[in-house]
Amino acid sequence: VQNQVDEVIDVMQENITKVIERGERLDDLQDKSESLSDNATAFSNRAKQLRRQMWWRGCKMKAIVVLVAVVLLLVIIVPIVLKYHT
Numbered sequence: 001v002q003n004q005v006d007e008v009i010d011v012m013q014e015n016i017t018k019v020i021e022r023g024e025r026l027d028d029l030q031d032k033s034e035s036l037s038d039n040a041t042a043f044s045n046r047a048k049q050l051r052r053q054m055w056w057r058g059c060k061m062k063a064i065v066v067l068v069a070v071v072l073l074l075v076i077i078v079p080i081v082l083k084y085h086t
Helices: 002-085
Strands: none
Touching: none
8 A cells, every 4th residue: 555655646746747847838838928929019010110101201202203293394384385475
């Protein structure tokens, strides 16, 4: 009976050790999961900010192109109008 009790004690000690190790692994996994979540949030925020910057850059480029086109039209049209007006 004592041998059986000793065996049960050994098995229980092994089980307790495994449970403790499992708990440590779960804590590590939770820490990694929180870190990934934080990184994903930061990435999403940076992506939104970059998208806005690119949108404004595109708007600025369109405005410049329109301004250049208007100036070119004025340079071409004004002399023609003045020539035929006088």
